[in-house]
Each structure stands twice: as structure tokens, then as C-alpha cells.
Amino acid sequence: MKPIKVAIIGAAGYTAAESIKLLLRHPQAELTYLTASQTHGEIGEIFPQFKDRLNLSVEPLDLDKLSEVADVALGCLPHKVSMNFVPQLLAAGVKVVDFSADYRIHSVEKYLKVYQVEHTDPENLARAAFGLPELFREKIIGATLVANPGCYPTAASLALAPLLQEGLIAYDDIIVNAISGVSGAGRKASLPFHFPEMNENLFGYATEGHRHMPEIEQILTDFTEKNIKLLFQPHVVSIDRGIAETIYCQPMGKVTHDDLSKLFNRFYADEPFVRILDKPAAIKNVAHTNYCDIFPTVAKGKVIIFSAIDNLVKGAAGQAIQNMNIIFGLEETLGLL
Amino acid sequence: MKPIKVAIIGAAGYTAAESIKLLLRHPQAELTYLTASQTHGEIGEIFPQFKDRLNLSVEPLDLDKLSEVADVALGCLPHKVSMNFVPQLLAAGVKVVDFSADYRIHSVEKYLKVYQVEHTDPENLARAAFGLPELFREKIIGATLVANPGCYPTAASLALAPLLQEGLIAYDDIIVNAISGVSGAGRKASLPFHFPEMNENLFGYATEGHRHMPEIEQILTDFTEKNIKLLFQPHVVSIDRGIAETIYCQPMGKVTHDDLSKLFNRFYADEPFVRILDKPAAIKNVAHTNYCDIFPTVAKGKVIIFSAIDNLVKGAAGQAIQNMNIIFGLEETLGLL
């Protein structure tokens, strides 16, 4: 079988770097084209860790070339920028796994509200599959455009889906306390993330409402067909990578740790990338992997779920490759174990 | 005025080291005696940072000597051990600021339940003052035995007291999500805190109920005379020091960020060590200080309070010295700014 040819658009940020790293190990995919709007040059200049490891430079986008050399593009562009490129890529016959939020929010009204800009590509928005395979695998098979989920929403949705589907918790009294490593903030230098400011530090942010809050609500509403409402509060901590979420829910009747453990084990029995633990999830055990570790329990009359992923892998590049594998009918775990 | 002479009991752990550091700078206190049960020798051998900085060794406890050279003892012993020493110290006329939990929980029944051991000193327990000056200053003045609060309870109680006193939140639906640096786990080496295991890591623990949960409930119940119930969930993260708590509450009616900001500023207007912020508290801004930074806000129908302290300072040694200053009628901030 011929390998899938992969391009990366927006190849100068952390999710692109993680995608490159994973694709270098992928036995059925070949990286053929790297493009970015502002940062150009040898890959080893842009990411010194890749010096001598691949024979590609980051170039300005040439759509003809891209469509010639690539079957699929991983879109590592920021929100609001991505929707300017996706229509052209699709029109040129290139499949797209888009990392931005541009194709995640189904409603153009909500998109406008959350991202403060008109959506310019409602047609493709309407047919994008939401790339959380554990919940929406059927829609990803055969898709040409996949909206790769946000990092926080991945950890939260996998933690909450079983409980909400079973009706074990109230669907409008959920608190997601989330903590992320600093790579989640991207590769642009700024004072808050300057090493001596950020090191040995932890703080909350986005108290006015993080843009991932409606994304999580939509995922879980889509999955359960109930109108899910939750409070999502993110924090950042001085580690490179990883997300840990501690999620507090109101049980609908009596539920024990044992019930939860059985439910989660059953729900994710066939999922290669979800592990149900018997103690709280630790970031270090999922770092550099595509796993989501989940520990559900009960305490003081609440249901608590601990969920951890690597924000750059299961929260971005790994999940994108998982989606790519699904689209192209490959073994879903290829290149990800 | 003659300086206060201070002994430290249990002088081989992190809270003792922090106490030594602060006392070296204190203009009206003099460290005169260091004792520990197992670790003896030159202070510079036990804590290399103090080499040549004080002329004391850590010795086996000699109660006669201690009572001769010290006006007050900082008790840095572990829970269950402290109550074996405190009665002797008090009997010898030495005042005590006790860092352990042994004199924090008023009820011997609850103490038995939480710490799984009979309390052997109920008389002194009954007269111990709880050393959280911002809430119970009057009782500390003139006390001979002060129970220095736990680190997590300090951050949580200062964050919740104004809201509960004003009746702005439900008193039985409070979630305290807490994260601590590793020094909170003490100085005993073990695999989970071995550097390569703990570094770049974060995980929850004590899901079966941390011993600080009843302590926080008792503090707030004492202060408000309501029966406060809350869920406390701690986590540990790969930083040296600091605690950040994000606390979720159910408002009792309409409340705005502005209301909260005014309330907290008013409530703590005269407190030298509480700062009310206009954005979430960051651990780095309180590290190595005796401050508690608090940011109250509202989001998605909940009241959220962000609270941060240094677990070794305001959460232990700094607060102990604040209590010592109060006991001896000194300026409360002496040695702590």
C-alpha cells in the first residue's frame, strides 16, 4: 500500500512540531509539504530538534503544489485564519484535518458570539465531522473535513460522556476545573510566559468565559441530545505539556465508585486510547502519548472525574493523526502507540 | 526591649527550616534552641543553606534547657507526636505555637475519627486558640497555646469567610479545588516525590477525604456559626512551594463581581497580609511571602474565588510567627514584610 502523503499548513507552531514528530514514526504516512505564512526556511532552523531528520523546508503556500503532493492537510493555523484556507484545500481535492476552532462550532451565530468574527465558510462548516473518535467515529469515516477538537474539550468530553449518556449526573450542574501546561499557549513569546515569570507558577485565567466552554457543551449536547450546561475554568501551570481536569458533578440518585468504575470500563472497553484508572490520573503518565486517563469516583455527595491527556498529542496532533487514520481506513492506532 | 527567645521542636523538616529563615530576619526574636527526635547535628549539616548563619545545633530535647532558654516554642512536629510534648512545654512555662493538627480539631471524637488515634491532651486542646489571625485574632492575644492552621485551610478559610458571613453563598454546596507544591508533602524521600517521577507532573490525591476537609469546615463553622459543609479535593504539582485554590460556590441570589470585590476589600481592609486582586491569584506572587492573594468573581451562575498562599509561609512558618508576634504584643507584621 502506498503511504498517505501529508502536508502541514501553519508549520511553525507547537502542534505542527508534534505532528511532524508523530508522522516521522508513522509507517503508512509520509510528510511531503510544509507551509506557513510568515516563518519560512529549513525545518532545522525553525525547529532545531528536526535538523537532519526530514528533507523539507517550510515554504509559502503554493496550493497547486500542495494538491499535487498531498492527499491530506493537517491545518495547524489559528482560529479565524483557518477558514480562509480550508475551502481552497477542499476544492483542490485535499482532505483536511483542521486543528483550529473554525469548523468545530456548528452554528455560525454561536461562532460569531464566541470568536467575534463572521464565519466565512458556512457550507464546509455544515459538513465538517467533529473529530473526537471515541464519541463520533461513524461520522469521521469517509469525511473530507474533520474539525479536530480542542485540547480541554477532549479531556472533558471523554470524562463526562458516559455519565451523561447514562443520566447519572445532572446535565446542568457541572464544574470543569482544568489545568494546562504552557505549550497550550502557543509558541509566541510574551511576558506572562517568559521563563522567569512562568516558572514555579500556576494561575487561573479566562474567568470571563473561555472559548472552549461552549465547545464542550456542544460536544456533550450532540452526544446526549440533552442541553448540557457547564462551568469551565482553566488554569496554566509551569510544565511543558499535559492537561489535568478535575470535574465535579451532581449525581442523580445514589451512585458508588464501583458503579462508576464499571460504567467507564464498559463504555471505553473497545477504545484503544482511553484508560480507566483506579486512582487519580497523573499528567506524567499520559505525557508524550495519545492516551486519555480517567478516574471516576464519588466524594461528599458529588461525582468527581479526574481526566488527563497530553494537550499536544491526544489534545491536538495525536488525535489529528488518529482522525487521519480513520479517514483513510488505516488501523486507528497506527503511529500512535 | 529584650528579644523573644524562640525554640524550635522538630527542627529537621521544611516548616522548621522556613521558621529559621524568618527568625533570622526578625528584629525582636532570637532563636535559642533547636531540637529534634532523630536528626541531630550542626544546622549546616541538616540544612546546608544555614551553614554559618546561626550558631546552634539540633539536639535531643532537654526540657529543662529549653524552658530556661526559650519563651516560646514553635512545634514543628507531625500530627499525633506533638500532643506528647506540648503538655510538658506548657507546664514548664513555655508558650507554644503548634504546627501540627493536634490542637486544631476541637472535638476529641472528631480528632479520633480523622486522625485515627485517641487525643491524649484534651485539657490543653480545650484552651488552644486557633491561629488564623484574620478570623480569630482576639482569641490569640494572650494565648499560651496556639494551634497554627493547616496550609490548605488557611487559603480556603480566608477565601470563604466573607461570603459565608454575609450569607451570599449556600453553606453546604462548596467545592474547594486545591493544588499544592511538593514541599507540602514534607522532607521524607519516597518514590512519588522522587524528582524524575514528580517533575513535570500533577495529580490529585486523597479522594477518600483529606484530613484538612473537616478542619476547613470547623473553621468556617466556628466563624459563621452555621454548619458549613464542603468538598475539598487536593492535588500536587511539580513546583517547590505555593498553594492555589479555586473555590466554586452557589450564590444565594444575584451577586456581581463588583459586589464581591467591594465585600472582600471591606472585609480585609485592615488586614496586612490579605490582598484582594482584580484577576486570578498567581502562586508566584505570594511565594516566599506571608500574603494571601484572593480574587472573587462570578461565572456561569457560580461564585468562584481564587486564593493563593505560600504553603511554607502563610501556610505554616510565617503564620506561626504572625501568631507569635500577636501573643507577645509585638507589631503583627514584624519580620514578615
Next chain:
Amino acid sequence: MKPIKVAIIGAAGYTAAESIKLLLRHPQAELTYLTASQTHGEIGEIFPQFKDRLNLSVEPLDLDKLSEVADVALGCLPHKVSMNFVPQLLAAGVKVVDFSADYRIHSVEKYLKVYQVEHTDPENLARAAFGLPELFREKIIGATLVANPGCYPTAASLALAPLLQEGLIAYDDIIVNAISGVSGAGRKASLPFHFPEMNENLFGYATEGHRHMPEIEQILTDFTEKNIKLLFQPHVVSIDRGIAETIYCQPMGKVTHDDLSKLFNRFYADEPFVRILDKPAAIKNVAHTNYCDIFPTVAKGKVIIFSAIDNLVKGAAGQAIQNMNIIFGLEETLGLL
């Protein structure tokens, strides 16, 4: 082609964990047996990062079973222990890549002096190949026992070999200043590596002479047939993984940065895992890879070489798999890119 079947002896430490991680990705190797002397049980209990990722437990050594299910054993045992097991493994027809120092030092007299114990397996010592492929590849091909080099010696030898071979530097006036991440100290908890002691820290150690000093001298003496003498001074710093060495040499005549750059590029032109840089090597660019990054330059009349590797990969598990690939005639880079 049937995959190589691999056993790991001493499967409870960090180099074993790194070996497992790499073997899970290796397209032509299969992990079949894990054994350790003291730590037994499910792999997910011992290394939570491997839960559900491989279907093996760590068992007490059963040599018959091992020889039945494995073609090769990676020996992750400590120095002095390894030589008790290697003869049995070889006798049972199992090839061995040994991570310990037991088969690195050719002379039993020197072994006794450095490791303070008699060598009990001089026969196998005599025929062990030294597993630094870039310098001794020919001897590794077809070997049944490979002594995998120490982490520090790998970085130092690759940095010095070209210069010494060309006679560009004095062979008896070399200073290797080395710094390692904490994983190099192994998985046993102890106070110096307890997180709050080690975090935000850096210190030198082994000033009386580290055991890797004679190993480096031997490698370079073997390679150049000159009697190399050097001073090796290690330090440990609060990062998980990685070694950075800055090596100071006395040039034998005039030499420029340009000369050095050409020499190193030529010397390592065909080596897949050595990269010659045009600025000092950074640990982060080699972390989690099998690369050795080298930057040679001149300053103030000295030759300086900066060399960096990941101590767990090129300094241990990665290099072992590189050696395994060579022994079995596989593509040398298999599973390592």
C-alpha cells in the same frame, strides 16, 4: 521476516522503561518477557504509563522460559549484578545487550579498582563488543554480547574522537564538564533527589573521580591507540533527562572553527544519529531522541566541544536498540527515528 523477540532483565528502572517505550514502536521487535529480582507485578502497576499498552507482567527470572521466548535480552541491571546473569543468558543461547558497566572495562584489574569488586566473568568480558556504533560498529556486527556504553561516555567520546584521531588536540589535557538530568541517578528515592531538594538546583558530585572517567579514557584510547588522559567532572541539574557536556581541549597548533566544523561533518557524514551544529548543543533538541548533537569551536586558544544527548535514549535504551538492530542485521535506525 519474523520479529526479534526481546526480553528485559531488571525491568523496574528508568532505562528499562525507556526500552519498553522504544520497543513498543519498533516494527521488527517484539517484547516477550520482563523480569526483575525484587519488583514484580503488572507492568501498569510498576510503570503506570504502560497500563494497557503491553500484555506482560514483570516476573522473577526463569531462565528456561526466557531462553524459550527471547532471542535477545536487554540487561538493565546495576553494575556488579549484571555479571551474575550474563553468563547464564549467553549459555542459554540468548544474545545480550548489557546496560551495566560490567562488560565495558576490558581489564579485570581496572574493573576491580573502579568498581571495588572482583570480576567474576572474565571470559565473556574478553569477547564483549563495546556498543558505541559510531566508533566500533564492525565489532558489534555479529556479536553475542554487547556492552552498552555509559551515558556520559557516549556524549564525551563522540565529541572527542574526531579531534584525537586527527591529532588536533593534546591527548592528555582534556577537561569534560558534564551535566545530567536526574533520571541518570536512577529510580531509587533518596533525600538529595527528593523533589523539594532537587528542584531548582544544580550541583557537582564525584569529585574524587567518577567511574565514567576511566571508561571514557578507555574508549578513546581504544579508538586512537594513544594513551588518553582526561578530567571528567559531572554535575546534576533539575531536569528529567538529558546530558550536556562542555569539553575543553588544548589544540596542537593552529585550528579554526571552520577546520573543526569540516572535520566533524566529514567524520560523521554517514552517521544517522550524530548531528554537527553551528551553535552550542541544547538538551531540549535531543530529549526523547537518539541523536547526539555536537558543536565544536575555538575560543581563547582552546578547542571547546559542546555535546548533548538524552541520557535515557542515546545514553542507554536507544543506543541498546541501535546495537540490537546491528546485531540482528536490521536497518540501524529502525524504531529510533
Next chain:
Amino acid sequence: MKPIKVAIIGAAGYTAAESIKLLLRHPQAELTYLTASQTHGEIGEIFPQFKDRLNLSVEPLDLDKLSEVADVALGCLPHKVSMNFVPQLLAAGVKVVDFSADYRIHSVEKYLKVYQVEHTDPENLARAAFGLPELFREKIIGATLVANPGCYPTAASLALAPLLQEGLIAYDDIIVNAISGVSGAGRKASLPFHFPEMNENLFGYATEGHRHMPEIEQILTDFTEKNIKLLFQPHVVSIDRGIAETIYCQPMGKVTHDDLSKLFNRFYADEPFVRILDKPAAIKNVAHTNYCDIFPTVAKGKVIIFSAIDNLVKGAAGQAIQNMNIIFGLEETLGLL
């Protein structure tokens, strides 16, 4: 006695913040004025750790005001900028402790060579005292302008002075391998020091010759009246603060560890801020202190000295306050223990 009134010029960087922190604790100094050229506003906005701790804003420089309210200015300006302000301050009768390099290099020719700009204030340069009290205390007493030493030079010079004075090592074959925490790079955000790039990283820099190399040579040449030549190679590592230097020297005849230990203990017997250790210096033991820890030893025919300081304290703000104490005839350790 009335407290010394202190102004800080360039009050928006890390050395200014450290100066503020130390001055808040100083019993005989009072911070009266903060000024910076570009960053103005409440101190709590610029450095959140100082919110509510001092009643000053950072203002544009008003020389009349400064000279009215301050006896001494700590000049925390960058190199090349400082010499534009110092003459005015001195002319206005304000004493200056200058953190920049502008008054450190005695010769205007060398200054031009190293800093690539003409020195515009040679008169004051000629009378500036070099502020390393352990070597040049006599000249600091009564000075009106003190050039506070660089961080790297402080650690190196204190380590080398005893050896060079005694003639125990060759004065032209010295290698200083230095490693600094990231605060040494200042408070300006840039990609190399962006948290996810710098974290878990270590690399060398300035291989073309760091500007502190001639400064160290000058200090030691001044002190010994020999023409000292050395190679200085700095590195940066992912910790907040601290410098560790490992210095390799050629002994002039036989010398033992014991000789060195005696020499260093004797040389620094009366120095309050130098500690001679019996094992390699560790950054953590000097962090947040004004101490320089030194361990001299011999190995493989070389003399090795391990030296550690906190770059922001003994390497900047602490040493400046030590100098200030000397200038004003105060106890030298005031505010620094």
C-alpha cells in the same frame, strides 16, 4: 539614626525587583523613589508581588525630585544607558551604586572594544570604586560611585582570588565553566526564553566571548597585579535563579585538597558572605541569599573550584545593598541575613 533614602533608577527589571524586596526588609533604609524610562505606573501593576507592600509608583525620571528625596540611587539600567544618567545623579549630590557594566571596565579603550560604544563619562569612570567588598572593601568606603560587579564575575573572582594571590595556580590557564538561571537574561520576553522552549533545557552561549570575560580578568589582575588570562564559557539552564561555576586551574606545584581548604578558610575567615564548603556548592543553598558558597579541591592534577551564588542577590541587588551599607558606614550585613 535616620534611615538612608534610596531611589531606584530602571525600576522595571528583575534586579530592581530584587532590590525592592531586600530594601523592604532593611532596617536602616527607606525606598523613596522609583523611576524608569518606559514602564510607569503602580508598582503592583508592574510587579504584582509588591501590590500593597509599598506606597510608590514607577515614574519618569525627575532629577530634582530624586535628588530631594534620595541619598543614594541604585542604578538598574542596562549597559550603555547608565552612563547617560550617572553624571547627573552625582552632580546632584546623590551617591550611586550602578548595576550596569558602564563603570566596571577601567579603560575606555577596553570598554569600547567590549561594549562597542564610546564611553561618554570617563571622569566618573576614573573614580568609580569596584563594588566587590571581599576584594576591594577599602576603596568602597566613602565612595560616591560604586560599580556593582557582574553576576558571573562575582562568583568567579571570589573563587579564584585566594589561589592567584598565593600563586598556587597558573595565571594564564584558567577555565571558568558557568551556568546561570534564566533571570540572568532579564525580563524581556523572547523565543529562546519562552517557557516551553526554555523549560527542561540547558545550552551554552556566547562562544565568541562573553562580555564578563574581560571583567573577570580585570578584577583578578587588579587584585593580584598579575596579568590574568582566562576562558569563560557561560550556559543557561531552566531554573529561575542562581549561578554555578566550576573552575579548572593548573596548579603551580603540589597542592592538596587540605591545603586549599585551609587557604580558603583563612582568606575568607572574616567575610560574612563567603562560605567554604567541604563538598561541591549547590545552587539551592545560596538561592535567595547573599552568600557565595565555594568548594576548592584537586582532581587529576587540576585544581577545581566550585562556586555558587544567587545571580539576583550576591550577583546584583544583595551585593549592591552590601555596597550601600559600606558607603554609609552601616553594618555591612544589614538587611541581608
